Amino acid sequence: MTADQTTASDEAGPAAPLGKDLVGLEGLSGDTIRMILDTAEPFKEISERPIKKVPVLRGKTIVNLFFEPSTRTRISFEFAEKRLGADTVNISSVGSSVSKGESLVDTARNLEAMRIDMVVIRHGSSGAARFLADRIPSNVINAGDGRHEHPTQALLDMLTMRDRLGKVEGLRVCIVGDIVHSRVARSNIFGLRALGAEVGVCGPRSLVPVGIEDLGVSVFGHVEEAIEWADVLNVLRLQLERMNAGFIPSLREYNRVFGVTRARLERAPREVVVLHPGPMNRGVEIDSDVADGPQSVILPQVTNGVAVRMAVLYLLAGGRPELAEDAKRGSGG
Amino acid sequence: MSGRIPGDRLWIHGGRVVDPSQGLDGPAQVIVEAGRIAAVGPELERPEDARPIDASGLVVAPGFIDLHVHFREPGGEHKETIASGARAAVAGGFTTVWTMPNTDPPIDDPAAVGFVKAAGEAARGARVMPIGAASIGMEGEQMTEIGGLVAAGAVAVSDDGAPVGHAGLMRRLLEYTQSFGIPVIQHSEVVELAEGGVMNEGSIATALGLRGIPNAAEAAMIARDALLSELTGGHLHVCHVSARESVEQLRLARDKGLRVTSEVTPHHLILTDELVRGYNTEAKVNPPLRTERDVEAVRQALVDGVIDVIATDHAPHHYEEKEREFDDAPFGINGLETAFGLCMKALVEPGHMSLGQLIDRMACAPARIMGLDGGTLRPGAPADVVLLDPNEIWTVEPQGFVSLSHNTPVAGWKLPGRIRRTLVGGETRHEVEEDR
Amino acid sequence: MIADKQPRDLLDAAGVEQALGRLADDIIAAGATDDLLLVGIRRRGVELAERLAELVAERTGDPVDRGSLDITLYRDDFAQIGSRPLIGTTKIPGDITGRRVVIVDDVLYTGRTIRAALNEIADFGRPARIELCVLVDRGGRELPIQADFVGIGSDVPPGSHVEVRVPSEDDELGVRIRAGAEQAGAG
Numbered sequence: 001m002t003a004d005q006t007t008a009s010d011e012a013g014p015a016a017p018l019g020k021d022l023v024g025l026e027g028l029s030g031d032t033i034r035m036i037l038d039t040a041e042p043f044k045e046i047s048e049r050p051i052k053k054v055p056v057l058r059g060k061t062i063v064n065l066f067f068e069p070s071t072r073t074r075i076s077f078e079f080a081e082k083r084l085g086a087d088t089v090n091i092s093s094v095g096s097s098v099s100k101g102e103s104l105v106d107t108a109r110n111l112e113a114m115r116i117d118m119v120v121i122r123h124g125s126s127g128a129a130r131f132l133a134d135r136i137p138s139n140v141i142n143a144g145d146g147r148h149e150h151p152t153q154a155l156l157d158m159l160t161m162r163d164r165l166g167k168v169e170g171l172r173v174c175i176v177g178d179i180v181h182s183r184v185a186r187s188n189i190f191g192l193r194a195l196g197a198e199v200g201v202c203g204p205r206s207l208v209p210v211g212i213e214d215l216g217v218s219v220f221g222h223v224e225e226a227i228e229w230a231d232v233l234n235v236l237r238l239q240l241e242r243m244n245a246g247f248i249p250s251l252r253e254y255n256r257v258f259g260v261t262r263a264r265l266e267r268a269p270r271e272v273v274v275l276h277p278g279p280m281n282r283g284v285e286i287d288s289d290v291a292d293g294p295q296s297v298i299l300p301q302v303t304n305g306v307a308v309r310m311a312v313l314y315l316l317a318g319g320r321p322e323l324a325e326d327a328k329r330g331s332g333g
Numbered sequence: 334m335s336g337r338i339p340g341d342r343l344w345i346h347g348g349r350v351v352d353p354s355q356g357l358d359g360p361a362q363v364i365v366e367a368g369r370i371a372a373v374g375p376e377l378e379r380p381e382d383a384r385p386i387d388a389s390g391l392v393v394a395p396g397f398i399d400l401h402v403h404f405r406e407p408g409g410e411h412k413e414t415i416a417s418g419a420r421a422a423v424a425g426g427f428t429t430v431w432t433m434p435n436t437d438p439p440i441d442d443p444a445a446v447g448f449v450k451a452a453g454e455a456a457r458g459a460r461v462m463p464i465g466a467a468s469i470g471m472e473g474e475q476m477t478e479i480g481g482l483v484a485a486g487a488v489a490v491s492d493d494g495a496p497v498g499h500a501g502l503m504r505r506l507l508e509y510t511q512s513f514g515i516p517v518i519q520h521s522e523v524v525e526l527a528e529g530g531v532m533n534e535g536s537i538a539t540a541l542g543l544r545g546i547p548n549a550a551e552a553a554m555i556a557r558d559a560l561l562s563e564l565t566g567g568h569l570h571v572c573h574v575s576a577r578e579s580v581e582q583l584r585l586a587r588d589k590g591l592r593v594t595s596e597v598t599p600h601h602l603i604l605t606d607e608l609v610r611g612y613n614t615e616a617k618v619n620p621p622l623r624t625e626r627d628v629e630a631v632r633q634a635l636v637d638g639v640i641d642v643i644a645t646d647h648a649p650h651h652y653e654e655k656e657r658e659f660d661d662a663p664f665g666i667n668g669l670e671t672a673f674g675l676c677m678k679a680l681v682e683p684g685h686m687s688l689g690q691l692i693d694r695m696a697c698a699p700a701r702i703m704g705l706d707g708g709t710l711r712p713g714a715p716a717d718v719v720l721l722d723p724n725e726i727w728t729v730e731p732q733g734f735v736s737l738s739h740n741t742p743v744a745g746w747k748l749p750g751r752i753r754r755t756l757v758g759g760e761t762r763h764e765v766e767e768d769r
Numbered sequence: 770m771i772a773d774k775q776p777r778d779l780l781d782a783a784g785v786e787q788a789l790g791r792l793a794d795d796i797i798a799a800g801a802t803d804d805l806l807l808v809g810i811r812r813r814g815v816e817l818a819e820r821l822a823e824l825v826a827e828r829t830g831d832p833v834d835r836g837s838l839d840i841t842l843y844r845d846d847f848a849q850i851g852s853r854p855l856i857g858t859t860k861i862p863g864d865i866t867g868r869r870v871v872i873v874d875d876v877l878y879t880g881r882t883i884r885a886a887l888n889e890i891a892d893f894g895r896p897a898r899i900e901l902c903v904l905v906d907r908g909g910r911e912l913p914i915q916a917d918f919v920g921i922g923s924d925v926p927p928g929s930h931v932e933v934r935v936p937s938e939d940d941e942l943g944v945r946i947r948a949g950a951e952q953a954g955a956g
Binding site: 104126127130131213214 | 656
């Protein structure tokens with residue numbers, strides 16, 4: 001290979017470092033996750049340039065396949081894709097594949113026939129991303145599958161924690177809210193544990209899943225305990241449907257008992273950093289003065305989101321086509 | 334294949350006869366005449382004009398009886414027909430099967446029962462005995478005309494697939510069925526607790542982000558129904574027990590001497606929710622595969638007799654339906670052709686049970702608890718016989734199934750124990766060539 | 770694995786310092802330095818740009834701006850290489866439109882690195898003038914690119930490897946030629 005001799009021979013990262021897909025953080029090593037976060041750093045700088053674009057994915061076609069409505073995540077991915085110079089196509093179709101009429105298998109086959117390079121998929125069924133990844137040679141990135149994982153969200157959460165506190169290892173991070181239905185919670189748990197953080201979850205018993213301790217997390221029944229223990233709080237959005245389905249009696253009661261309020265934070269022994277994946281229900285799981293206050297890193301999360309997604313796309317894309325085959329046969333991400 | 338008109342004499346020789354109903358286990362011969370067992374004993378000589386069947390190296394046992402299968406006819410013939418199911422059954426060593434009524438339309442009137450019976454007879458596989466629906470349309474509201482169903486040939490009633498949720502209706506069923514001497518077969522699940530779950534509730538479900546079905550959903554229903562059996566004196570038969578808490582309830586019912594019987598599937602005797610990892614839809618079944626603790630509990634219960642019989646809950650599904658996101662895939666495992674091998678692997682190979690005890694749970698006990706004319710090689714019984722090799726190791730190849738469907742989580746497994754020949758009423762309805 | 774030729778020094782530390790001194794003089798002679806920006810490429814070019822900036826500043830009496838450029842994301846062989854190179858820092862101070870930019874790199878060979886650098890600089894703005902300064906020009910161009918300022922020229926056969934060593938990366942200063950196979954992992 002006669003590339004310029006001053007190319008990155010002594011700076012090479014590992015070949016196909018993530019395999020073919022990013023389906024979740026479960027099973028990824030701490031080194032791999034650190035590598036993704038390190039790769040995201042230079043991409044932050046690109047978003048500060050006058051021309052926010054680099055040609056590294058020029059000529060690549062990326063499909064954003066969103067079976068669940070989402071503005072924020074989709075836009076963040078779209079920015080990431082376009083800033084890397086790729087061509088993007090958005091396909092939205094709400095509803096399960098069964099109700100839609102075209103099965104996920106057929107969607108997969110159509111994408112393969114169109115020779116799409118990468119697919120970013122958000123779907124309402126846990127396991128949908130893995131399902132797709134196993135059936136098409138394109139790189140598949142999970143933008144949220146049911147209640148299973150949302151790996152890029154957890155990655156940007158961890159990057160934000162690292163930016164603010166200098167490291168993730170040894171941090172005490174408590175995820176507060178509806179853990180049962182949360183893919184953000186699961187990805188955070190897998191990722192944080194791999195990086196050596198201590199993880200806790202806190203919420204009403206009806207919203208904390210059975211067997212969560214087996215994932216290596218502590219369970220706090222009261223948000224005051226969680227705040228006293230934690231260095232970082234990751235506050236999850238509470239959805240109206242949970243009240244309608246009888247998990248909790250009302251949103252007002254939830255705020256009263258579990259809300260992250262200024263008063264509760266002030267009683268903490270240390271400055272607790274507060275994250276939220278958005279969109280926020282102000283006055284329900286988090287009060288405005290916390291969300292807009294000095295302990296909140298909610299806006300940096302959004303900025304980091306684009307950089308992290310650029311890093312993931314960069315690490316998965318390109319390379320020799322045989323690499324995609326090898327990875328499909330072998331590691332499976 | 335090598336079918337003969339009943340009336341032939343057969344002399345099955347050279348094998349080891351294992352018939353727990355008579356306490357037999359040793360070298361012996363069996364003489365069949367006019368479709369019934371004429372004699373069993375260690376020194377029976379070949380009668381003149383009897384056709385010899387060489388059972389050297391094989392075990393000769395009563396044909397298995399499966400109290401719980403789903404043949405998808407009418408309505409789902411692409412997955413299984415009564416004919417293909419009946420033939421899959423004999424390939425698995427079963428000479429009698431009880432078919433569940435949750436077809437489309439369901440078997441909730443005498444004509445439908447008659448249809449199933451006739452199709453079963455024409456199939457020349459295992460004997461097909463239809464179970465009728467407990468409620469009209471299987472909607473769980475109004476009782477079917479049970480007398481009419483029984484007259485047409487139904488052997489029991491059930492709404493399996495779903496439970497009879499309404500306690501009042503369950504009570505009436507347990508009372509009314511006593512007029513006909515049939516059991517109420519209950520798929521035990523409190524639907525409100527199962528809440529749309531798709532696998533066992535526990536840490537694996539939590540990691541995968543899938544909704545879980547807690548053990549309590551099954552045990553709570555068994556507790557309720559056992560009390561109703563006690564109240565009414567009716568015969569309750571509990572389907573596919575999977576949870577250790579359910580075993581506790583059944584033990585209590587047995588200790589009280591209630592008319593409660595129960596069954597367990599081969600897969601619940603050995604497989605756990607670990608198999609679901611990776612979103613493997615072949616392992617999606619209701620009740621779900623649970624934990625090692627639950628497997629141990631139901632296994633021990635079968636050994637102790639707290640659970641009476643093994644029944645496959647054979648649930649064929651077309652591969653396209655299983656080739657879906659986990660939430661959307663249907664529940665069910667194809668069980669007839671792997672049942673014996675899987676039970677050998679789960680129970681006999683590790684030493685939890687002897688071969689004789691396994692044969693009892695698969696053949697004698699089902700006949701006993703349901704009062705059937707079969708499950709034995711006693712003279713006078715129907716000549717429903719299975720010849721099997723308990724030592725032959727074979728690999729599960731679903732594409733080679735007699736069943737029209739191939740949905741099983743044990744594809745590629747090597748199982749000990751192969752069915753070599755199955756006779757129904759003295760007629761050979763399944764046979765495997767020597768060289769295999 | 771390595772051919773029988775021993776590695777030989779093309780320039781020792783003193784030689785490099787002399788060459789840099791001449792390059793500084795050439796840069797000053799070629800144009801105004803009041804809006805000069807020296808941009809070093811990726812790793813070793815960055816220290817060379819630093820040294821040149823100091824030398825120019827010494828001679829003119831005014832400080833000289835410097836920047837660094839990582840061209841990884843602009844490589845033209847990205848689709849072929851297997852590995853995902855780690856991306857270094859790019860830092861371009863202020864607005865480069867209208868300025869005199871001199872790109873500084875250690876070795877000029879095929880010219881592809883410089884082409885990537887030109888593409889990237891264009892995304893930052895429109896300099897009045899871009900010049901190229903390299904320590905070693907080893908020939909073997911694959912693109913029509915030439916350096917304006919060259920420390921030392923040397924025709925090195927394609928199989929060999931020219932290594933510029935700088936203190937911040939290699940604990941010494943010098944230029945070495947190594948014969949034989951490219952280092953493992955080279956793109």
